[in-house]
Amino acid sequence: MATVAFPRRHICFDHPTIIRDRKRELQGFIAALIRLRQACHALAQQPGAPRRKAQDVASLVLHFLEMPVAVEDEEHRLSCGRPLHSHTAPTEDACPICMCEFDELSDDDAVLELTCGHAFHESCLVHWLDKKMTCPLCRCEAVGGFIAA
Known part of the structure; x- marks a missing residue:
């Protein structure tokens, strides 16, 4: 940092x-x-x-x-049922936004998974969330997530 x-x-x-x-x-x-x-x-x-x-x-x-406070509430709800540090790699092989494989990551681009379960390259998701605070696939409100890979 x-x-x-x-x-x-x-x-x-x-x-x-x-x-x-x-x-x-x-x-x-x-x-x-x-x-x-x-x-x-x-x-x-x-x-x-x-x-x-x-x-x-x-x-x-x-x-x-x-x-928003909803982020904290959603993270607390998820942490009760699913610890933040025990997530596995995303099940999809490619980022749905850019269609590039997740294993083709640069050193500074992580895979982020939203609370809805959809995963994206960090750089792709940041551009999307700059315009809309929803999942690009299912349109669920993007109130939290974690680094998946």
């Missing part, structure tokens, strides 16, 4: 190149925060881990991103 910087400001705000670059950098920053929050949830499940600190960091990220 320390290597991910918040997009820096520019003197000229409306230049298309600057807008495109800042948007891409902001998407990367938000994706890194979501990965940090997921790692904190997984850490809090480990025996002997600094559970309270991990929960505090996850809560700070949640509030910084202004995520």
Whole structure:
């Protein structure tokens, strides 16, 4: 997380190149925060881990991103029946958005699975969720998920 910087400001705000670059950098920053929050949830499940600190960091990220309370409620409901750290790899072989195989991942692109069970490349899903907070396949509200691979 320390290597991910918040997009820096520019003197000229409306230049298309600057807008495109800042948007891409902001998407990367938000994706890194979501990965940090997921790692904190997984850490809090480990025996002997600094559970309270991990929960505090996850809560700070949640509030910084202004995520709806429904996200916390859904994650709590899922954690009661299905621990966050025990998920298996997605059953599909390819991302439904870009149609590329999941095993063709770059080092910085994870597979994210939404609470509805559908899995996508992180970069594909971030672009979709930027427009709509629903699953691209079933249109269920995207209130949570986890890193599947």
